[in-house]
Amino acid sequence: MVLGGKEGLSSLGRAVVNPGDTVACPSPAYPVYAQGVATLCDGHVKTMPLTKENGFLPDLTLAEGCKMLFCNYPNNPTGAIATEYFWRQLAEFADTHPETVVCHDHAYSEMTFGDYVAPSFLQYTSNAVEMHSLSKVFNATGFRIGFCVGRADYISDLVKAKSQIDSGAPLMIQRAMADGLAGYCGQVPPKEVKEIRKIYGERRAFSERALRELGLDVIESPATFYVWARVGDDELPFVQRALDHDVVVTPGRGFGKEGGGYIRLALTQSLERIALAMQRLR
Numbered sequence: 031m032v033l034g035g036k037e038g039l040s041s042l043g044r045a046v047v048n049p050g051d052t053v054a055c056p057s058p059a060y061p062v063y064a065q066g067v068a069t070l071c072d073g074h075v076k077t078m079p080l081t082k083e084n085g086f087l088p089d090l091t092l093a094e095g096c097k098m099l100f101c102n103y104p105n106n107p108t109g110a111i112a113t114e115y116f117w118r119q120l121a122e123f124a125d126t127h128p129e130t131v132v133c134h135d136h137a138y139s140e141m142t143f144g145d146y147v148a149p150s151f152l153q154y155t156s157n158a159v160e161m162h163s164l165s166k167v168f169n170a171t172g173f174r175i176g177f178c179v180g181r182a183d184y185i186s187d188l189v190k191a192k193s194q195i196d197s198g199a200p201l202m203i204q205r206a207m208a209d210g211l212a213g214y215c216g217q218v219p220p221k222e223v224k225e226i227r228k229i230y231g232e233r234r235a236f237s238e239r240a241l242r243e244l245g246l247d248v249i250e251s252p253a254t255f256y257v258w259a260r261v262g263d264d265e266l267p268f269v270q271r272a273l274d275h276d277v278v279v280t281p282g283r284g285f286g287k288e289g290g291g292y293i294r295l296a297l298t299q300s301l302e303r304i305a306l307a308m309q310r311l312r
Contacts, residue, residue: 233304
């Protein structure tokens with residue numbers, strides 16, 4: 031059990047990465063991989079660029095010799111999903127590179143729409159760990175709760191690091207999340223999760239359509255509550271102009287220099303508020 035995915039990822043880094051070690055990090059990506067793990071552990075970052083041309087999937091040969099490797103699908107910030115071929119490639123890497131701890135950040139495992147089901151990396155190999163966030167699926171972000179699962183020795187190392195950092199999430203929150211998970215029937219989620227998915231799916235479909243009407247290059251996705259769109263070679267003028275009209279969008283470079291030229295929208299407001307934002311952008 032971890033205090034949300036962010037704490038889990040950073041604590042795993044404390045357990046694994048020593049000064050001078052290299053951590054393979056996708057870019058653009060959740061900043062914790064490069065900053066909360068590699069930099070704060072006095073390690074080095076090996077960037078694995080994610081581009082539209084490569085389907086926002088990393089070149090795993092860039093991770094050769096690294097102490098740790100992070101991946102994240104469904105992906106933040108791009109919304110990309112991984113192919114079956116990539117999962118098998120990543121599993122082969124984990125199985126043949128014992129010197130590298132492979133961590134799959136599965137924070138958006140349940141944030142999917144339509145018929146798409148996000149697979150677990152542990153379906154392909156047991157030589158890895160997977161970090162899960164209960165914040166998204168149960169709208170419990172502020173409660174800071176999640177879990178890590180995978181290879182026993184990796185989990186043991188994580189527990190050793192965490193024992194010096196925290197004393198566990200409040201029991202009432204653990205029990206609430208356990209009740210939520212108990213509502214699953216296999217892969218079929220409880221009605222509350224179905225409703226959450228329906229709401230976010232409607233927001234995503236509306237936002238993708240509205241941004242396309244603005245002439246933007248929108249990366250369509252069946253997962254996550256983020257929309258990733260290209261606005262030009264430099265996204266900052268667009269971001270500033272949006273701010274001038276009281277609309278906040280995240281500049282892509284905030285997720286790594288490879289995110290330059292893109293913006294990310296978080297669909298965490300009501301459809302009515304999102305429609306107002308799109309009107310202002312127009």
